[in-house]
Amino acid sequence: MKQYCGKVCIIGRPNVGKSTFLNQAIGEKISIVTHKAQTTRRQIKGIYSNESHQIIFIDTPGINSISAKSQVRSLNKIALTALIDIDLVIFIVDRDRWLPEDEWILEAIKTYQGPCVAVINKIDQMKSDSMLALLETVRDKQVFQAVMPISALKGQHIQLLLDHIKLYMPEKPFMYPIDSKYDINEQFLVKEVIREKLLIFTHEEIPFISNINIEEWIKTDKRFSVSIVIHVNTIGQKKIIIGHNGQQLKRIGRQARLDIEQTLGQKMHLNIWIKIKKRRV
Ligand SMILES: Nc1nc2c(ncn2[C@@H]2O[C@H](COP(=O)(O)OP(=O)(O)OP(=O)(O)O)[C@@H](O)[C@H]2O)c(=O)[nH]1
Ligand SMILES: [Mg+2]
Incomplete structure (x- = not known):
């Protein structure tokens, strides 16, 4: 059987649910989650595998465009350096409107030329008309290959998103054994x-x-x-x-x-x- 394997970087503002999505996608809690902003402080790798596909997810610290604190700047740097040598970016926004902070991140990742899929998270807390409006706004940016709504917390549409991500994985042998879920010490x-x-x-x-x-x-x-x-x-x-x-x-x-x-x-x-x-x- 052919093998497809690639790296996917999860990017977004603090607290939008990046780590929750990673844990849900690989079915194991490997990246910590709290209600506080900037919980994740390093790049965390989580691995999804089935018979044909292996997706290596890289969770990153939330990118904060507002604070000028040096600690925040160094977390931003950790997030942005994760964009090297990857096959896909998952850009997560949450139930709020498209914010200036999201625009700032889009600008910050401009040098990345590969495909980018936008994900609207926390739809369990959204009314369907506001979800559709946000979907439209994000689509109008015309920089994303697709816009997909999910609830990382409730596990809604995660499989659909995983199946979509698989389309971007290049044909390559697996980098990790099929039963590996994480690559952390x-x-x-x-x-x-x-x-x-x-x-x-x-x-x-x-x-x-x-x-x-x-x-x-x-x-x-x-x-x-x-x-x-x-x-x-x-x-x-x-x-x-x-x-x-x-x-x-x-x-x-x-x-x-x-x-x-x-x-x-x-x-x-x-x-x-x-x-x-x-x-x-
Ligand atoms: N209602 C709802 N809450 C969610 C969902 N996904 C995540 N959350 C909550 O949002 C908060 C932040 O989740 P995290 O996964 O830590 O967010 P993050 O983007 O990794 O945050 P940083 O690491 O700080 O950048 C937590 O309280 C989660 O339980 C969702 O789909 N629905
Ligand atoms: Mg996190």
């Missing part, structure tokens, strides 16, 4: 899942200033045990993460462990410690 994945839970449960800016370090990593067929240290700046931050009677930290640890076990397919033992960074004098 497992230690990175563990740290990312903990960062996600910190973002979700603490409602604070803590995750942006803390470091997450792996102090111990034991992984054999029989045993998977990890010790993590979260470094924070102040005692107040430590208290927020630990919570009343340690309940918050327990919840963070439990939810992280369940997600990691699901993705890596192995029961694990997870210890998390919080330490306050020593100030330099």
Whole structure:
């Protein structure tokens, strides 16, 4: 049987659902998702395969055209460098109107000359007339090969989109074994899942200033045990993460462990410690 294999870069504003789409497309949670903007901080690769097609998706940080912060600029750069050597761009917009920020991204990716498919996400929250109006607006840009509405969260029209993406994949041997779903370092994945839970449960800016370090990593067929240290700046931050009677930290640890076990397919033992960074004098 012929094999088709290619790389697809997922681009869009922060929070439009890029990572949710990636997880849904490959049927595995490998890219973290929260309600906060700029959750994704690196390029994350997820792999979809069937007998004939392999699609290597690259999830990217949301591109932010407004903030001039250097951290934001470096996230934009991470996203834009993912456009090299790819076969298709998936440009995700969400239920809002076509925004100036979307126009800015379109301008930023101008040097990319390959095909680009626009995806309107979160249609589960849209009335059909506003969806049709947005569809029309995006189509009128005349830069997209197709415009496809989906709900990444509810899994609506994902298969249709995958089938469409397959049309752009060149005839090439698979780059990964057919059962590979991701190409990320497992230690990175563990740290990312903990960062996600910190973002979700603490409602604070803590995750942006803390470091997450792996102090111990034991992984054999029989045993998977990890010790993590979260470094924070102040005692107040430590208290927020630990919570009343340690309940918050327990919840963070439990939810992280369940997600990691699901993705890596192995029961694990997870210890998390919080330490306050020593100030330099
Ligand atoms: N209602 C609805 N919510 C969605 C859908 N897709 C994603 N979301 C929500 O939108 C929020 C952002 O999702 P993410 O997948 O993290 O978005 P992202 O584009 O990867 O965000 P960044 O990594 O910050 O750029 C989360 O709260 C998701 O649950 C959808 O189809 N419908
Ligand atoms: Mg993301």
